[in-house]
Amino acid sequence: MNRIFFEKHNIDPELLNTHDWPIVDDFGLSEEIRELFWKRKYAIDDFIYTDKSLAEIQNEHGVHKVLLYRLINACLQTDREGVILGYKALIPYTMKKQEYTRKSMPKFSTNSTGGFQKLLREHPELKEFIIDKYRNKRNQNIIDSKIKIKFLHKQFLDQCRLLGLTDNDYPFNTENAARRSLERYVKKIQNERFLIAAARNGSQAYQHAKSTGSGKRNQPMVIKPYQRVQFDGHKIDACIAIEFTTPEGDVIVEVMNRIWILVIIDEADRAILGYHLCLNKEYNSDDVMKCIRNAVIPKERMNFTVPALEYHSTAGFPDWGFKECQWAVWEEFSYDNAKANLAQIVKDRLTNLIGCSVNAGPVDTPERRGIIERFFGVLEENSFHRLPNTTGSHSHDPRRKDPEKNAKKYCITESEIHQLIEVVIANYNGTPHEGLNNLSPLNILKQRLDRDLTVRTLPKQHRNEILFFTKRVERKVCGNVQKGIRPYIKYEGVRYRSEKLANSSALIGKTISLYVNVDDLRTIRAFLPNGEDLGELTAVGKWAEVKHDLRTRKAILKLKKQKEIHFLSHEDPVEVYGEYLRKKARTNKNARNKLAHLEKSKKESNENKVTKLPSTVNPNEVEELMKSNGDIQNTPQRPVPRIFTKPIINNGY
Missing domain, CATH: 3.30.420.10 (Ribonuclease H-like superfamily/Ribonuclease H)
Structure with a gap:
């Protein structure tokens, strides 16, 4: 091994293990290029693994020492993904030329080679501007999402003006104002940045490209049922x-x-x-x-x-x-x-x-x-x-x-x-x-x-339909002994009472816990602060007759507040709401959907489904189950496995 050369250039010995280098399939190469490739490969192997002199390697393989140094340096370079080039750099006519870096730009010159890259280095915000405009990141509402080069070039020049560049500066001092350079740069972006190219074809293409086709699937195959x-x-x-x-x-x-x-x-x-x-x-x-x-x-x-x-x-x-x-x-x-x-x-x-x-x-x-x-x-x-x-x-x-x-x-x-x-x-x-x-x-x-x-x-104690729709809220008991107003609670604009609550004047002003079935608001289950079951509270008036959910209740109260509907205490609010929807349904599609939802709810109510919180459920168990909306602090959460905290990338789609 030519240790003096590698030590002089401070080359990591691990990079010299050619067994880890990417392999090359030479069967697709022409006979002339294949022969030249193998000469270079044998020369590199001898240079790394043997103590042969440069003259011996040149005589044996026909590779000049100057070219040999260039080849070994090319083999140790990495691509955009950070992978070493290895033997790929030995294929004739594929060695990448080093990009010319221009250090200064005369005010008046016909040679502007490297001027565009110099401009982007000095003004990185101009580079971001070109990329954003090309992928339409800042103009999502415009009709033409694929901006054409001539329009991009015009906006590019306008941005250069805003940066303080004059007619004597690049790009204005060139024949075509760097339009050809901009075209080449945009093409480079399209070839090297797939996401940006996909974004020009709409949000759906961008989401598909972003979510699939890269990385590895980080979840094992699911075999167990209900996993x-x-x-x-x-x-x-x-x-x-x-x-x-x-x-x-x-x-x-x-x-x-x-x-x-x-x-x-x-x-x-x-x-x-x-x-x-x-x-x-x-x-x-x-x-x-x-x-x-x-x-x-x-x-x-x-x-x-x-x-x-x-x-x-x-x-x-x-x-x-x-x-x-x-x-x-x-x-x-x-x-x-x-x-x-x-x-x-x-x-x-x-x-x-x-x-x-x-x-x-x-x-x-x-x-x-x-x-x-x-x-x-x-x-x-x-x-x-x-x-x-x-x-x-x-x-x-x-x-x-x-x-x-x-x-x-x-x-x-x-x-x-x-x-x-x-x-x-x-x-x-x-x-x-x-x-x-x-x-x-x-x-x-x-x-x-x-x-x-x-x-x-x-578990058997949780096998009740009501548990899927019950949420816990807290309300203060209202009432006034002096005025003869019996105790009641108010939930979503409606009063709720029970015989037990109506005779418990000591509860006025105290806060009690309510377990509300949002799918059927006719009754509510109440518990005292010490956990004692207060029983079921029933909605006052006609609100207790027809099954209705929280969505319907809010819609009725909203229409009443807007003075769209009116009903007295002896009138059924749900039926009044239905009549309103039937009137609106002549011309309004949304009203037809709401009417269909209401009719379906009535039909389910006639099927005598269980809609009450079962009395066999322990209040403590209910409290542990029905913690929602932040009403009870320190809600225990089942920990999410680490594998679920990462995005799922699937190459299969």
Whole structure:
């Protein structure tokens, strides 16, 4: 080894291990270039591993000592990723020329080589300006997101003027004002910075490039059922009609805004655990909780009213065929950072009731949840895209043929859409998938359960629907003995009383704990400061007759405050609200969605569902479960494993 040369140039001995250098495939080279490459390689190997003199190496391999020094220096250089070039630098005609660095620029000169790079070195803010303009970072609202070179060049010159450059300075003292240099620099940016080039093609291309294709997948393959589930919402590609009766008694069919379907899918076996159909224009935290509830509570078979609509013989949900999956809960919940998903009540139920970790990914990045996004595509192709009222996947989809007109013509309602979704999802669970080696999700689930891959279930004392929607609040007891006003509490603009509270004048002015079912506000469960159960408090007047959720209550009170609706104590506020929506529904799509949501809530109320906090639940257990909105401090949170704190980068998409 020529130690004197390497020690003189302070070269790290570890860099001289050619076994770690990148290899070169010489089969694609021409015979002449291949022969020259091997001569250089043998010369470098002899220079590193033997004590042969430069003259001996030149005589044996025909490589001059001056070229040999240049080659060894080139081999020890690194590329943009910091990887040593190694033998790649020996391929003829591929050695990168060192960039010329200009130190000074005369006021008047026809030679401006290196002037553009010198300008960027002296004014780094100009470099950032070019990059930002090229990728349209600071002008998101302009129509033309791809700025042309001639416009970029003009703005570049304007920026140079703002920096104090005159006509005697570069770039103004050149023939084309450095336009060719700017073009070459922009092309270099496009070739070397993929994200910037992708950003010029829209936010969707930028998000896809940013989220996929680089790095390594930092999560192992999920095999155990219910280990990780994915959640997302999807706006259905179809127009839905609603039939309602106006205050005048006329029956009208009109089209609503497109509705949402919310789904939870198991990553291990691709089985759909539960879903929820949201009839509003946008879904909120209540809808997310209903989807979680539907995925945990055992489901019943639906009675179909649509002719010829039925379950396939292999169709079903996990809790239908497997006892182990009844009341089963998951270990990790993966969803995006949409506003409804981030609500405190959702986080609280996931961590304290379900007992799972939360893996919230970035907004508008469906690549992170590819499994559920793929399912939405299958759902659309197998159902909604085949209907006459489909909107198609985009505005120019040939399947889109006047969907609003067809929705009214055939009167395709929410109930019929719900039945269709039920059948398609149940059949999906029992249909073989190519991605599952031609096995169905339920078959995969059965095999995993037979291999003793057990799943966690919800404790029996927590198996009540009300626990998914209850949140804890505190209110002061109002009343006045001197004026004869019996004790009561007020929640969301409505008074609540009970026989026990009405006769407890000692509680006036004291703060008590309330557990509110946001899905049914007719009653509230109350507890004294010492934890004693005060029982159920019932809404005063007509508020206690018709089931309504927190969203409906707030909408009614808002309209009353705006003097849009009026009602007396003997009138039903929910019915008054319904009449208002029926009137507005003639011309307003949002009102139609709200009316459909209200009618669905009434229908569920008539089914005699359990909507009260069970008396068997210990108040201390309820307090531990229902901590939300920061009312109770030091809420214990399930720690998130370290692997979930890093972004998921998947090369597969």
